[in-house]
Amino acid sequence: MGRPAADDDSDLPDLPPEWGRVVVPDNAAELSAEAAQVRRELNRPTPSGSILPALLALLMAMVAVLAGLSATIWAQSAPTPSTPATPAPPADLIGRTMPAFELVDSGEPVPLRGLLPAVILLTDTCACPTEVADTIAVAPPGVTVIAINPDPAVRESPPALRALDDPADGLRAFLRLPPRAGVISALLVDRSGTVRKMLPELHSPADFEPELARLAS
Secondary structure (H helix, E strand, O other): OEEEOOOOOOOOOOOOHHHOOOEEEOOHHHHHHHHHHHHHHHHOOOOOOOOHHHHHHHHHHHHHHHHHHHHHHHHHHOOOOOOOOOOOOOOOOOOOEOOOOEEEEOOEEEEHHHHOOEEEEEOOOOOOHHHHHHHHHHOOOOOEEEEEOOOHHHHOOOOOEEEEEOOOOHHHHHHOOOOOOOOOEEEEEOOOOEEEEEEOOOOOHHHOHHHHHHHOO
């Protein structure tokens, strides 16, 4: 005696409705009568092409079931791409006094405090010539624009830019700001060495222009 196939909550697609109610026998031997009937039907002489529509319908149903299974498996296993988030500056950074860093210019040490007030651009992972040029254009007199570990092309910028190196990456360590490819960061420091603004990802000088004007006062 057979029993109806149990319904479940799986994500597998339903069987085609034209198959009717599917009954799963308790014993495979119960299918012997149906198997014999199928053999008789297949051996019976039939008009040419009369069985073809039934075979095509069965094939299409099987393809639909397999396609549904494949789509379900793919949806469950496909990875979801993630977008790296822009890190927020440490909460205790603004208002903190910068250490007495020494940067390098053509092998010679350059005390950072002697260049303040300044806009410091971390350009080691992005040449970003547009952002550098725009920052130089809006910097008021008396405010130094410094590019740290810049691309060779940036080093050839106008004299208004100080291109310096930080071989030990002391600035990034102080800022707790790991490098990110294609991203330029900006740091505003007043003449006393106090951090006034930090932008982990600079898009435009408009992001810090109000604070930039106050640095020169």
